[in-house]
Amino acid sequence: MIRVQAENFDVGAEINALSQGNTAIGGICSFVGLVRDFQHTKEDTNRVSAMTLEHYPGMTEKKLVEIEQIARKRWDLEDVLIIHRYGRMEPGENIVLVVTASAHRKVAFESCEFLMDFLKTKAPFWKLEEDDTGAGSWVDAREADNTAALKWKDQSV
């Protein structure tokens, strides 16, 4: 299941809801992405005071559904949950949650990593960082994210 929402989510409640009543699940893996209050470089003294996530309504949901379908085809999953927020959020707040549930841990771990790698390169979200001076700057895409997504191509699982 996928959800795209402005409001925050409760990680524990989401995981409990997903596992409730499904006793075929032997392992659950979750990844939570948070807004961090970081410096880009040692010289950069401006800290991120807030982040605004913009997205492409319609295409976002479509891509997340596709990514979930790819994972379900590739791994034997009991359940999948992807929640991604949009709008303005402050350091410490949740941005994204990916939960995978399976009979065994390897499948849960691998598929969770795969979902995050794919989401980061395919789902149409853009981060605008606001620093403590109030200035905003769009975050650049990282080559490392593309490399991470590509590794799933040649690896048979």
Added chain:
Amino acid sequence: MKILYFAWLRTKIGCAEEEIELPNTVQTVGEVLDYLRSKGGAYADSLGDDKVIRVALNQEYAQQDDKVSNADEFAIFPPVTGG
């Protein structure tokens, strides 16, 4: 054709969405981008060769040679940075 802009393309071009009537000669994704660049100003700047942009046609990632029509939804945006 409905054209959507996101992230810095939206702020630079100054609108999130606009409707443009394509000339008959414009038939591919690459030609739509050329047509927009020919409008000059922020269009030419934002869509210049030095910029890295992505295009989605009807909410699917598109390539330069993909065919377009006036009924399509054409979105232009920078590489994604979610997660």
